[in-house]
Amino acid sequence: MIAHHPASVQPVDLDLAQVRARMERYAPQVAELVRRYPVRRAILLQVLHLVQQEFGWVPRVAIRWAAEVSGVSPVHAFSVVEFYTMYRQVPMGRHLIQVCHTMCCHIQGSEQLIAHLERRLGIRCGETTADGLFSLVRVECLALCGTGPGVMIDDQAIGPTPHPLGGELREEHLAVPNFHPTPAVLDAWIDFLREQAARAPHPGRHHEHDALGGLIIGSAGHPGAEGASAQPLPADYAPACPAFKVAARRDGEQAVITWVNDPLLTVRCTVERSQDRGASWQPVAEVGGKEQRACVAQPAGVAAAYRIIAHEKTRSARPSAVVEVPG
Numbered sequence: 645m646i647a648h649h650p651a652s653v654q655p656v657d658l659d660l661a662q663v664r665a666r667m668e669r670y671a672p673q674v675a676e677l678v679r680r681y682p683v684r685r686a687i688l689l690q691v692l693h694l695v696q697q698e699f700g701w702v703p704r705v706a707i708r709w710a711a712e713v714s715g716v717s718p719v720h721a722f723s724v725v726e727f728y729t730m731y732r733q734v735p736m737g738r739h740l741i742q743v744c745h746t747m748c749c750h751i752q753g754s755e756q757l758i759a760h761l762e763r764r765l766g767i768r769c770g771e772t773t774a775d776g777l778f779s780l781v782r783v784e785c786l787a788l789c790g791t792g793p794g795v796m797i798d799d800q801a802i803g804p805t806p807h808p809l810g811g812e813l814r815e816e817h818l819a820v821p822n823f824h825p826t827p828a829v830l831d832a833w834i835d836f837l838r839e840q841a842a843r844a845p846h847p848g849r850h851h852e853h854d855a856l857g858g859l860i861i862g863s864a865g866h867p868g869a870e871g872a873s874a875q876p877l878p879a880d881y882a883p884a885c886p887a888f889k890v891a892a893r894r895d896g897e898q899a900v901i902t903w904v905n906d907p908l909l910t911v912r913c914t915v916e917r918s919q920d921r922g923a924s925w926q927p928v929a930e931v932g933g934k935e936q937r938a939c940v941a942q943p944a945g946v947a948a949a950y951r952i953i954a955h956e957k958t959r960s961a962r963p964s965a966v967v968e969v970p971g
């Protein structure tokens with residue numbers, strides 16, 4: 645269990661020899677980084693990510709090791725760690741909650757969200773809950789300005805998309821007006837992650853993940869956290885459907901299907917119909933990603949079920965919720 649750590653105290657006493665021994669298994673990755681970058685010092689950011697992958701945070705003495713490997717001075721490496729908030733300088737909890745407090749999010753209410761989270765978790769920003777489950781940090785722009793205040797939990801931007809792994813979120817988590825995070829949504833996330841932790845209290849050592857640029861997602865914590873299961877996406881991974889609030893009604897000899905979509909994430913949608921209680925599905929309409937409505941012929945007296953399949957350029961999401969139109 646991780647104790648309640650204030651923002652600036654490094655609790656673990658490591659020496660350089662111990663760090664070298666633990667980082668020895670990353671020699672192939674370091675060699676690949678050296679091969680990949682024309683200037684050796686350019687590997688520093690990635691080497692620091694390897695440190696964070698191994699320890700779950702970046703101990704001071706490991707900064708010295710990273711500097712040595714990258715051919716820069718220790719003070720240069722230290723200044724890099726100080727500059728980028730994605731490098732953690734104290735152990736983090738299993739789930740990392742980041743809230744943007746930059747101007748755009750400040751005027752959209754990030755301070756109120758932070759105050760709410762501090763009250764709810766019983767910690768201040770920069771601290772970890774006593775059960776080791778949550779760390780809360782303030783960060784600069786998360787590139788979520790348009791749907792601010794920007795909040796990320798682990799690898800997941802809170803708002804437009806559901807959690808990618810670790811079980812589907814329930815519908816109420818997704819019911820976000822205009823996709824802006826609210827205290828109620830964050831509470832739902834905290835409850836959800838607490839329930840998940842109660843089901844799997846000891847997730848074990850985190851899986852390997854690709855620090856050389858592979859896509860990573862976290863299901864049981866942020867990458868690098870003890871117990872996190874960040875891992876490369878399998879080739880056949882299908883994201884959860886971005887079409888929410890699917891509804892359908894009869895209009896004479898037609899069925900009208902509506903949904904709320906995230907047009908930024910979707911290139912086109914297929915409306916599928918089943919007339920045998922979901923045993924088989926046939927496409928009945930194809931619409932663009934910005935459209936959120938389709939009308940299809942459905943004769944009186946014939947019942948049918950509908951669902952939406954959203955497509956991006958190269959892959960398709962899992963099916964949406966199913967809605968029924970009686971005969």
Ligand code: FES
Binds near residue numbers: 745785788793
């Ligand atoms: S200013 Fe907050 S996410 Fe960009």
